[in-house]
Amino acid sequence: MFLTLEKLASELDSDLNAVLALVLDGHLPPPSIIGGRLVRWSTEALTRWSAVDCPKGQPMTRQQAYELRSTRLDERDEKMNQSDARYASDHPDTEKETE
Numbered sequence: 001m002f003l004t005l006e007k008l009a010s011e012l013d014s015d016l017n018a019v020l021a022l023v024l025d026g027h028l029p030p031p032s033i034i035g036g037r038l039v040r041w042s043t044e045a046l047t048r049w050s051a052v053d054c055p056k057g058q059p060m061t062r063q064q065a066y067e068l069r070s071t072r073l074d075e076r077d078e079k080m081n082q083s084d085a086r087y088a089s090d091h092p093d094t095e096k097e098t099e
Helices: 005-011 016-024 043-051 062-090
Strands: 032-034 038-042
Touching (some): 005 016, 005 038, 016 062, 038 062
Antiparallel strands (some): 032 038
């Protein structure tokens, strides 16, 4: 099973920025990037990590941090586009802007 950043933050009773900072500093296990687009944390990896008293790992490199952030932004943009498409299909009478 995998957790999104939002679900991981909820499980830790924390906010998204705090969890990202912990990941970047190596205080939480790094996520898996599935299909080059989805950022997820393995519940198995988190369970193993917590079973050994939550050891600090290596901080992420600048490149890893960049990839994590850009993948998160891509994921957010995709959710927004899906939301816009759902709204448009649910409200067909809404006028579209003309150029």
